[in-house]
Amino acid sequence: MKLASLKGGRDGRLVVVSNDLAWFTEATHIARTLQAALDNWDLAEPELRGLAESLEHNSVPRDRFREHDAASPLPRAYQWADGSAYVNHVALVRQARGAEMPESFWTDPLMYQGGSDGFLGPRDPIPLADESWGCDLEAEVAVVTGDVAQGASREEALAAVRLVMLCNDVSLRNLIPNELAKGFGFFQSKPASAFSPVAVTPDALANWQDGKLQGKLEVELNGRMLGEADAGEDMTFDFGTLIAHAARTRSLGAGTIIGSGTVSNRGPDGGPGKPVDQGGVGYSCLAELRTVETINDGKPATSFLKPGDVVRIEMKDARRHTVFGAIEQEVRQA
Amino acid sequence: MKLASLKGGRDGRLVVVSNDLAWFTEATHIARTLQAALDNWDLAEPELRGLAESLEHNSVPRDRFREHDAASPLPRAYQWADGSAYVNHVALVRQARGAEMPESFWTDPLMYQGGSDGFLGPRDPIPLADESWGCDLEAEVAVVTGDVAQGASREEALAAVRLVMLCNDVSLRNLIPNELAKGFGFFQSKPASAFSPVAVTPDALANWQDGKLQGKLEVELNGRMLGEADAGEDMTFDFGTLIAHAARTRSLGAGTIIGSGTVSNRGPDGGPGKPVDQGGVGYSCLAELRTVETINDGKPATSFLKPGDVVRIEMKDARRHTVFGAIEQEVRQA
Numbered sequence: 001m002k003l004a005s006l007k008g009g010r011d012g013r014l015v016v017v018s019n020d021l022a023w024f025t026e027a028t029h030i031a032r033t034l035q036a037a038l039d040n041w042d043l044a045e046p047e048l049r050g051l052a053e054s055l056e057h058n059s060v061p062r063d064r065f066r067e068h069d070a071a072s073p074l075p076r077a078y079q080w081a082d083g084s085a086y087v088n089h090v091a092l093v094r095q096a097r098g099a100e101m102p103e104s105f106w107t108d109p110l111m112y113q114g115g116s117d118g119f120l121g122p123r124d125p126i127p128l129a130d131e132s133w134g135c136d137l138e139a140e141v142a143v144v145t146g147d148v149a150q151g152a153s154r155e156e157a158l159a160a161v162r163l164v165m166l167c168n169d170v171s172l173r174n175l176i177p178n179e180l181a182k183g184f185g186f187f188q189s190k191p192a193s194a195f196s197p198v199a200v201t202p203d204a205l206a207n208w209q210d211g212k213l214q215g216k217l218e219v220e221l222n223g224r225m226l227g228e229a230d231a232g233e234d235m236t237f238d239f240g241t242l243i244a245h246a247a248r249t250r251s252l253g254a255g256t257i258i259g260s261g262t263v264s265n266r267g268p269d270g271g272p273g274k275p276v277d278q279g280g281v282g283y284s285c286l287a288e289l290r291t292v293e294t295i296n297d298g299k300p301a302t303s304f305l306k307p308g309d310v311v312r313i314e315m316k317d318a319r320r321h322t323v324f325g326a327i328e329q330e331v332r333q334a
Numbered sequence: 335m336k337l338a339s340l341k342g343g344r345d346g347r348l349v350v351v352s353n354d355l356a357w358f359t360e361a362t363h364i365a366r367t368l369q370a371a372l373d374n375w376d377l378a379e380p381e382l383r384g385l386a387e388s389l390e391h392n393s394v395p396r397d398r399f400r401e402h403d404a405a406s407p408l409p410r411a412y413q414w415a416d417g418s419a420y421v422n423h424v425a426l427v428r429q430a431r432g433a434e435m436p437e438s439f440w441t442d443p444l445m446y447q448g449g450s451d452g453f454l455g456p457r458d459p460i461p462l463a464d465e466s467w468g469c470d471l472e473a474e475v476a477v478v479t480g481d482v483a484q485g486a487s488r489e490e491a492l493a494a495v496r497l498v499m500l501c502n503d504v505s506l507r508n509l510i511p512n513e514l515a516k517g518f519g520f521f522q523s524k525p526a527s528a529f530s531p532v533a534v535t536p537d538a539l540a541n542w543q544d545g546k547l548q549g550k551l552e553v554e555l556n557g558r559m560l561g562e563a564d565a566g567e568d569m570t571f572d573f574g575t576l577i578a579h580a581a582r583t584r585s586l587g588a589g590t591i592i593g594s595g596t597v598s599n600r601g602p603d604g605g606p607g608k609p610v611d612q613g614g615v616g617y618s619c620l621a622e623l624r625t626v627e628t629i630n631d632g633k634p635a636t637s638f639l640k641p642g643d644v645v646r647i648e649m650k651d652a653r654r655h656t657v658f659g660a661i662e663q664e665v666r667q668a
Binding site: 010039076077078079081084099102104105108110111112113114115116117118127129133150151172175180181182183184185186187188189190191192245246248249250251252253254255256334 | 344373410411412413415418433436438439442444445446447448449450451452461463467484485506509514515516517518519520521522523524525526579580582583584585586587588589590668
């Protein structure tokens with residue numbers, strides 16, 4: 001089942017989207033918003049599934065689904081907690097900052113509490129007030145959970161995964177070192193994120209296995225492929241582990257979004273790998289590419305995002321059909 | 335005007351409370367929840383104010399207001415960002431950890447993104463699974479904002495303050511050093527916070543001045559006064575400055591909660607001051623008391639919270655009437 005929130009009001013309008021993303025049908029008679037559906041999932045889910053089946057059979061009123069009309073599936077959320085499960089990525093970015101990575105990072109998940117009061121729509125511009133902040137994309141996988149009890153096991157946590165999405169976790173790289181030095185984590189360095197046009201239930205994803213989403217996450221910058229790393233590879237912590245980590249000392253409310261962190265694959269030699277145009281799988285953020293450039297050439301050649309730059313993040317199935325729709329965002333001077 | 339959310343469902347039921355906290359009247363015909371009122375404040379506020387006036391004149395149906403029946407004013411929120419405006423407190427807690435405090439902390443506000451998917455009610459127990467986590471209270475002042483534009487000035491930010499509350503920002507002290515060392519800020523070390531039974535508009539607070547709430551914040555532990563620091567003193571950053579800091583790189587959605595951080599006053603000599611039973615104003619968290627004990631005696635004498643301990647946080651007006659109602663929470667084995 002695929003769900004989306006059409007733009008309108010602060011929380012959008014819940015619709016069911018066809019598997020091929022061509023059509024939608026209104027679902028507000030079941031739940032006005034996706035959050036409302038998540039709040040009463042046991043009641044809403046079977047009704048939404050029935051509607052989704054009717055939509056596939058063209059037996060309910062339907063309209064063309066346009067990804068531009070979609071807000072993020074949860075236009076705002078009560079929780080957005082982003083892990084950093086591709087430890088490979090952490091190691092590289094730290095290397096670029098000259099910061100050592102403790103060995104415990106391979107066993108104890110990193111996770112930060114992100115702002116969730118308002119997300120950008122998947123086709124909304126990324127507002128940037130100051131280019132010197134070093135704006136970067138981060139292509140990720142994210143899940144939406146139901147209620148999770150404090151102390152939930154990995155298996156219980158996995159069973160609470162309601163929906164899977166893609167994410168662009170916008171980061172202001174040049175603000176990060178100062179914020180992390182202050183010790184309280186990211187704040188100004190993490191403006192609003194964006195999520196894919198549709199959110200998909202795990203059962204509808206052939207490539208959802210053991211709490212990981214397998215498959216190439218295609219990341220383009222200005223129409224050129226920046227990365228096509230496999231989201232299922234080199235993910236040190238699966239979503240069950242990430243959710244259980246988040247729930248260790250407190251319960252999680254329905255509608256909690258948990259992110260994977262920037263998807264990142266090692267190269268065949270275990271190193272950072274190569275850019276796409278050199279035969280590698282490339283990178284899911286500019287910081288990683290800049291790190292590799294620094295390692296190879298002593299300094300980064302790629303600049304961070306500027307007004308006018310366009311980022312695109314998408315995943316396609318075995319038949320090259322889009323699974324979640326595309327996040328496509330232009331950076332705009334704010 | 336005083337507003338509260340009576341328990342019921344995930345978001346409670348909006349009521350207007352009389353100034354003396356003796357009575358309430360239903361407000362759900364104006365807005366079902368406090369978040370809904372904040373989402374449409376320009377429309378909801380005048381109607382709620384009219385209702386509040388009618389309640390004071392006993393010209394609408396009313397019922398006894400019982401603080402036990404109240405959830406936190408926002409039982410869950412889209413954003414909870416907690417500052418650390420009493421830099422005095424930060425200096426002391428760091429001193430106890432043996433961590434240096436950079437000079438910039440006096441000019442650049444500290445702020446962390448907190449979990450907001452579910453808050454404890456003001457009289458709800460504090461669930462604690464493991465005593466060794468070092469559970470502490472933190473008595474704070476918090477404000478709820480309307481929409482704040484990215485780049486808002488301090489004055490614009492102050493104008494966006496809709497409501498003022500008290501807060502118990504529960505912290506798991508023994509989990510903090512490891513989390514902060516990881517560099518991503520607090521997560522497991524900050525379980526659910528609780529807020530006061532009622533939230534009050536700034537105009538109804540005689541002691542709201544220049545973005546600070548003046549007056550003694552009374553903090554009791556097991557019926558004994560732990561602290562009575564003045565929330566208006568030694569607050570290095572007022573709420574306007576804190577909100578503007580939060581909005582530097584992104585807009586803030588209506589219903590954002592911004593916290594002051596643990597209220598803390600210096601002693602007359604500029605040092606940490608004395609416990610209440612030694613003639614000082616005491617402390618608004620156990621960590622600070624333990625720090626002072628360590629400075630004086632080489633080791634802390636006070637333990638962190640254990641099951642059965644009861645915390646109470648309240649502020650009274652010049653006539654010793656409660657302003658926000660009391661947060662009163664017993665620690666319970668989870």
